[in-house]
Amino acid sequence: MSLKPRIVNFEETWGRLLETVQSVIQLGDIKRGTWSDRFSDVYALCVAFPEPHSERLYNVTKLFLEEHVDNLRKQVAGAGESLLSQYHRFWQQYSKGAAYMDQLYSYLNQHIRKQKMSEADRNFGAFTDTIEEQLMDIGELALDIWKRLMIRPLDKCLQELLLREMLKDRAGDDTQHTVLHSVINSLVEVEQYKKKQQLKLYQDLFEIKCLEQTGAFYRKESARLLQDHDCSQYMGKVLQRLQEEQLRSRKFLHPSSYHRVLEECQKRMVADHMSLLHSECRTMVRKEQRQDLSRMYELLKPITSGLSIMVEELEAHIIDSGRQAIAGLHGDNIPAQFVEAMLSLHIKFSEMITTVFNKDQLFTKSLDMACSSVVNKKLSSKHNSCRSPELLARHCDALLKKSSKGSSESELDDRLGQCILVFRYIDDKDIFQRFYARMLAKRLIHGLSTSMDAEESMINKLKQACGYEFTNKLHRMFTDMGVSDDLNNKFAKFSQEKETDLGINFSIYVLTTGSWPLGQSALTPFAISQELEKSVRMFEIFYSEKFPGRKLTWLHHLCTGELKLNYLKKPYIVTTTTFQMAVLLMFNNQDTVQYSELINSSLINEKELSKTVQSLIDTKFIEQNHEGPITENTSFTLNLLYSNKRTKFKITTAVQRDPPQQEVEQTHNAVDEDRKLYLQAAIVRIMKARKKLRHNILIQEVISQARSRFSPSVSMIKKCIEALIDKQYLERTTKADEYAYVA
Template identity: 25%
Template sequence: MPPKSKAKKRKTSEANQSTLDSFRIGQPGRSQTAFPPKHHTVSTTSTTTNDRMQQQPTTSDDSSTSAKHNNLHAGSFLGSFRQHALIDKVPILLCKETPSTPALSNEQIIDTFTKLDNVLRSILHQTPNDLGFQVAYELCRSVCLFGKPKELYNDLESTLNEHMQQEKHVIMGETDQDTFLDTLDDHWTTFCQQLVTIRNIFMELDRRYIMSETPYPSILHLGKSMFRKIVMGVPRIQSKTISGVLKLIQQDRDGLDVNLNRLRSITQMMLDLSLYDDVFEPSFISSTIQYYGTESTETMDRLSITDYLQHAKDRVQQESEYRIATYLDKGTKISLTEVVTNQLIYTKIDIILSQGFDDMMDHCERESLAILYHFVSSHESITKLRTAFGDYIKKRGVRMVKDPSKDQVMVSTLLSFKDEVDKILHDSFDNNPTFANAFKESFETFINSRRNKPAEMLAKYFDTMLRSGAKQPPEHRIESHLDKVLVIFRYLQGKDTFEAFYKRFLSKRLLLNRTTSNDLEKSILGKIKSECGPDFTKNLEGMFKDMDISADINTTFKESKDYGEQDSIPLYVNVLAQGVWPTYPTTDIMLPTNMASLLQAYQTFYTKSFKGRKLAWRNALGSCVVKSHFPQGSKELTVSLFQTIVLLLFNDTTKSTMDYKDIALATNLDDKELKRVLQSLSCGKHKLLVKQPPNDTVTDEDTFAYNSNFSASAVRLKINSIQQEQSTEERKETQTKVLVDRQYQLEAAVVRIMKSKKQMTHVALVNELFVQLKFPIDATDIKKRIESLIDREYLSRDQTDNSVYIYQS
């Protein structure tokens, strides 16, 4: 692309000035070297380095003017003409004109007009003339001074008009389109130079007559006006000029070599002649629309949307910067930029968005998106871009949320997706608030498109991050990461579902001592509290309180007499408030004698310490640390209470094997639980028992034996138990509890609203429920709960209008 240059201001003589304006001189005034009229004296003094020369005053008349002028060794300036001085300085004293100066004779006037006309024609026809320009200037001044400026002006205008007619015929005679502009520009440039010379000679006419008696500020403007009217006023010349300029501009756009100086000169000529705005620019804009309308269609067919946007950016930059700075007027920039952008972007915005927007978002092409955004940021098309942005988020989010095969990575995928969109918002969309709102609305829409599951997986993700055992990043990094997860939590409508699953996961972390840090747990809980209020976290905070109380009770029990009478088996009991913790099934098992007696001792201690309270043991949550001895070495096993009971059966050395039925009879475990326990001990990573037949499925006919060949590199081993993970039954139970709690909340809200309003229509009641309740509800559930309240006589229907409910106080 041709080099850029600074844009030029319209109609000023700077880099893009015409030849005419490049010869501009100062305001016309009385020449300091003009000879004074008759009977006036001029004192001329010159100073050199070594001597001083004095010239005596002399008188002058008209016949001796030229001679005296030629004898003066003075430096004089007339416009752009200069006579070189032979001395350093010549002070000239101007005397006042004598009012009684006699008029010129007719012969003198005719002779002067003839001489000036010859000078004028010699300038216009570029022929030699014996009369010097300084003499011509003095003759013009004399004519003006002695009262003949009007006649001189008429002669000047007539001669210029005659010359313009000749110029018109010469230019019209140029039939070759390729050389027409060259001919026009050459004649215009030459005429501009001639006008400057003429203006310098006829400066007194400019000052004394043209400026005050004609509509033209100067001879320069007179010449421009005549060139515009006589030459450029010819439709054929004008149309050939416009078409020639447009052809050169198209060639420049196509990357062909163009005479930029010629192009700049012609456009500047149209500016000087006031043809640019009214004649050239409309045709130029029209041709630009046509050019880029065709190019946009052709380019879009062969380029990808990303490459097309870069092409559009380059094109707009070329038009608005390079061409404006090189040969177009600065005032064209706004309209030119608008039409180019309109043809390349606005008319193609639907195609760009439908064919390329999703792909740019998928590949996070922030630079291309930024180009598109800045094109439409001040145009109504920004609404379409914002809509496409929101629709993309919904489509992509629904795919992530509704695919059951991706449930386990749902939250991590959502976090990555949100990070990508946040970067695009910042880097491409300038953090536009309307785009940020579109993102929030779309995110909330798709994350709630699948009821309950996102809330469950979010709670599980918290559990994974807060549970000890796996390799975890430092605590401060975990908290920072979970802060991002809380942002997704804000979009959930079913926060009660999240609370139910979070409570179940938290309970296992606390009871199985698998939390990374209690401080971190409480920090996250405090943030959830600030989001949802104290009622939301009341039970969760109660769980931590129970754990603290249980620690104090255990300390007191170990110091009591009841504990001292038992064997030295360490015991730690967590006492849980029934309404705070999740519900767990009661499992009756047969404990070894020493374990059973120790539990009985704790129960005796507790009932004595807390009158009126009753303990219900939840054996499924118990865990033990068992020291085991194998021929390959001793191990310390962390196992569940159920696993412990089964392992202790194999301490009986009189039995080398035990079948499934014997184990079931000895432990009193139900069939489903026992099979999970035996599978974890004989089919897992650490095979403490040997199963026959050796497969991964436990049946009633299997037999089990102590694995004397067991070995492991670690001394402390954790034997994972299936019952410690969330089972399908637990999930269903949690979901059912959420539904029941929602029914209670819905009924309570209906009664609360009706108690305050006393009477409401069905539509008004439903609308109020949607405002007050924070979880998703549908009209069917509302109708069922209202019918239930009517049956229980909390509400009644109006006898004249069944759609109106009345509160029964």
């Protein structure tokens, strides 16, 4: 075939081409050679000499397609009840034939595209031609003709029949699925060549009416279902209908309609009956009807604000369940019961949120808020604090003590991790920190820790939860223990260098005053026993040489010592407090000692001394010579018949402990003082940065800064502001309710 332009007889060439085009549009059989010849004919017409026949070819092809589609329309219109089937059959044939024609006319299409204006030209008016005057590719032309001559004249009829078939399918009657899908999607396919508004015909002709029909159908359906079923059954039926409608949409409709149809169903069957569902929600939550709650969640989730009532009811139920569990605690081991109750509550409802509510963040947040409410409930209106921080600290203390039996390192670490879970819900974290520090100090000083690794692990967990500042003092307590070990080694070398024999094994802990919650309120005058005096004096000399300027304060009430009892049938090694040891050493040279002698020699105050003596009487180491209250004239005799199954044991250290209530009060008082200092420091920081600030804004800023440690009361913040004004850190300005920082 020559590619050179030549003179072409249009009528003769079009006659041959028309015969092939008629066969193509009807999907007839065409030989390969014939197809190639007709392809050449199209090319020849487009490049004919002296003038191309491309425009004429376009016009006659357009006329042929219009006549063909008009003829098909007449057949479809006269098909009666089988109109959709006839339309489907002709559309399948025509759309495929049009695609083949588009390939046959590919050279003409290239010629047309060169003449088409660009999108920029259309937008900015480079040409005056209208879009309708623009030539289309043959494939586009065929689809446009189908839309104009087939769909537009039959639009009302097609719409009515399509909606009727959709209604039949919803009612469960047989429908022609393939036909329905083909006809509906033809409304989209005929405009697929457009760059914009490709779905306009589909939406105007079918989708809008389909949504109206869907809404009307499910409005009636929901009313019928509510009349025949209770709420639980209704939700099951609605979910079934929604699932059916989703499948129906995917069988028949364009993907753009899926969510619109589903949304319409949800409006009519769920949103219109929200009051009913919400009224049943409370009962379902209280009875923990998981299947019904799962259904309700699935129905309400897509609705705007649909889950709000459900979330509130679940939160209230968790709070009630938690408070009932906490109120029922009784017996000796209340701290462990408290932690177990909170963990059980959290595990139970976490599992419920996972399985029923698909880990929805709204419900997870409600669980956190409910647990926080349970943990931070005040004991009564008279008490400004709750017991949770104290109980959790005591539980941690029990876990970390040597007496905690039957736990491997991994089990202990898991339990401590569970404690951190409860700890995160506590508002007054500073109270927990104070109790925990006191108990940690006792464990470290008296060697009661089950494992130093476990202690450090717990502190690191607290650090991750609250930051370095929260655990700073706890870390320094550990540091002091390590430094003390080093000091003991150096003191031993110092004693050897001085060629001094202390006569006893002597070790000390040097503790930083600001890091340890020991205080000095419990200090009592004490005259060190002669046996210990040399060791104490030597250590003071050693320490003053090594750290000149530092002052040592001896906390004798926390010291312990070991005595070997040689006066009995068999020797015993007994661990005692320093005060108990001082009393027992008085019997080294005599078997009977008067109470007045003990007072004069030990200088211990009478209250502490009487407790110490009573502990030795209770353990039968000494005997009181006559019954009645202890007075200065009371004498005590060493019990020479004492015996014990163990050869090494410890005398009870109950005298070291404060009464529980007194210890709690002391801790809370210390926390209150710490809070005042913390709030004053926060106020100064804020005012130093802002210079001037109104009262309410300052209150909010302080609360925001303190929230990580505790929830400060507004009255306490006001008192701190007044204290800072008195100290001349702040001053009131001429404006009402405004403060200024005094540099």
